[in-house]
Amino acid sequence: MLIMRHELLLVAITVILLLIEIFLPKDKKHKIINPAIILMALVTIVGFIPVPLGVMFGGMYQTTDLLILMKNILNIGTLIIFIQSVGWLKKEDNKERISEFYILLLSTLIGMNYMISSGDFLMFYMGLELATIPIATLAAFDRFREKSAEAGVKLIFTSALSSGILLYGLSMIYGTTGSLYFNEVGPMISATPLQILAFIFFFAGMAFKISLVPFHLWTADVYEGAPINVTSYLSVVSKGAAAFIFTILLFTVFHKIAALWSDVIYVIALLTMTLGNLFALRQRNIKRFLAFSSIAQAGFILLGIIGQSQLGMTTVVYFVLVYIFSNLGAFGVATVISNMTGKETIDDYDGFYRTNPMLSLTMMLSLFSLAGIPPVAGFFGKFFLFAAAAKQGMYILVFIAVLNTIISLYYYLLVVKAMFLNKSDQPIAYFKSDVYTKIGLALCVTGILVIGFASPIYEFILNLSYGLK
Numbered sequence: 001m002l003i004m005r006h007e008l009l010l011v012a013i014t015v016i017l018l019l020i021e022i023f024l025p026k027d028k029k030h031k032i033i034n035p036a037i038i039l040m041a042l043v044t045i046v047g048f049i050p051v052p053l054g055v056m057f058g059g060m061y062q063t064t065d066l067l068i069l070m071k072n073i074l075n076i077g078t079l080i081i082f083i084q085s086v087g088w089l090k091k092e093d094n095k096e097r098i099s100e101f102y103i104l105l106l107s108t109l110i111g112m113n114y115m116i117s118s119g120d121f122l123m124f125y126m127g128l129e130l131a132t133i134p135i136a137t138l139a140a141f142d143r144f145r146e147k148s149a150e151a152g153v154k155l156i157f158t159s160a161l162s163s164g165i166l167l168y169g170l171s172m173i174y175g176t177t178g179s180l181y182f183n184e185v186g187p188m189i190s191a192t193p194l195q196i197l198a199f200i201f202f203f204a205g206m207a208f209k210i211s212l213v214p215f216h217l218w219t220a221d222v223y224e225g226a227p228i229n230v231t232s233y234l235s236v237v238s239k240g241a242a243a244f245i246f247t248i249l250l251f252t253v254f255h256k257i258a259a260l261w262s263d264v265i266y267v268i269a270l271l272t273m274t275l276g277n278l279f280a281l282r283q284r285n286i287k288r289f290l291a292f293s294s295i296a297q298a299g300f301i302l303l304g305i306i307g308q309s310q311l312g313m314t315t316v317v318y319f320v321l322v323y324i325f326s327n328l329g330a331f332g333v334a335t336v337i338s339n340m341t342g343k344e345t346i347d348d349y350d351g352f353y354r355t356n357p358m359l360s361l362t363m364m365l366s367l368f369s370l371a372g373i374p375p376v377a378g379f380f381g382k383f384f385l386f387a388a389a390a391k392q393g394m395y396i397l398v399f400i401a402v403l404n405t406i407i408s409l410y411y412y413l414l415v416v417k418a419m420f421l422n423k424s425d426q427p428i429a430y431f432k433s434d435v436y437t438k439i440g441l442a443l444c445v446t447g448i449l450v451i452g453f454a455s456p457i458y459e460f461i462l463n464l465s466y467g468l469k
Helices: 001-021 024-046 065-084 095-116 121-139 146-177 183-188 193-210 221-224 228-252 253-278 284-305 309-340 357-371 377-391 395-420 436-455 455-465
Strands: 054-056 059-064
Touching: 001 024, 001 054, 001 059, 001 095, 024 065, 024 095, 024 253, 024 436, 059 065, 065 095, 065 121, 065 228, 065 309, 065 455, 095 121, 095 193, 095 228, 121 146, 121 228, 146 183, 146 193, 146 221, 183 228, 183 253, 193 228, 193 253, 221 228, 221 284, 228 253, 228 284, 228 309, 253 284, 253 309, 253 395, 284 309, 284 377, 284 395, 309 357, 309 455, 357 395, 357 436, 377 395, 377 436
Parallel strands: none
Antiparallel strands: 054 059
């Protein structure tokens, strides 16, 4: 039972929150917030306690130290989102549905954990669907906003399409190998036409989940329409989980055709980084801006995958860890501004530093980390990604990635310029953030600063990556 600790704990707190919801009076639904945050914090802490490793259900479920670390990273991101969502959940429109938000979020996290620990394609697909369906409900959580309903519909339709494509590819893999287990399928994968076609369908399905170009068209509309807290979850935790399992499957199941998929990823990485950055330059809505930024960041993640080694796996895990703190820091500031003022465009941030200096500094630090400016953690994350790709001789790709980093620095600085240099006759008025917002942003700032300087974290992940089979 301890082998499946993460999933069982998440199921347990989901049941506990359901019971609390049943017995709470209608006018006291907001009292579920503190128990939800405390329970999620306990699960996150317990996740770092060593437990026995092994497999269950005949190999359908497996766990290693590296997989446990991936789950812990997702738990940290989810905990921060729990904390950052308090102000939004206390709004009049959401007071009666607070428990629904937490339960849906936990349900999708359970699916992601099963997906990461999957030992065969059946468990992988079940986890993927469990992680996807609740997210579509969360995207449509703002029931009185048409854009939110539109986001939910678009997400469920694109997810259904991508899942169907992926499942078709998996059926071809099963047809050509006669097995769904990763350790059995891997040795039988070769560059036969049917298996190449199966891989293309599999890759396309996963590319939808990670928002890789040209499978990214749903991203900006869904991010803009969904509540900003759900958008932050989609861009960080959901994307991180998809990147984790995608990397694992490429390195284990499809390692024999690495020469094939490395060429595909080379092209997709170029397109994703470049188009994501170019479209981000044109955005004025902060959620669409961060959406295209996240697309570009997905392109950078591919540099680690193309490394095809323990170094590549390490850089992907490390970068996602850094990305969680950096992106949630930016989204955290955008969230509190949206909740307090309803403003969500970059132009609204003009003169923001004069009225709210601490929030401005937090946003600046987060954007600098996303841009990869030293000495914050984002610089080390991108440096290691570039090193992993360079080790494979992908110097042109690394050079183009550096150019894209410069482009991203320009549009991140546009937001910084608006806050610190632009003048406004009516800047966003001073407001006092609640204690939850302060805690959430403090965690993000601490992560951005500490992870960048704490090189043992990278070494720790590297040692765990050598256990990947």
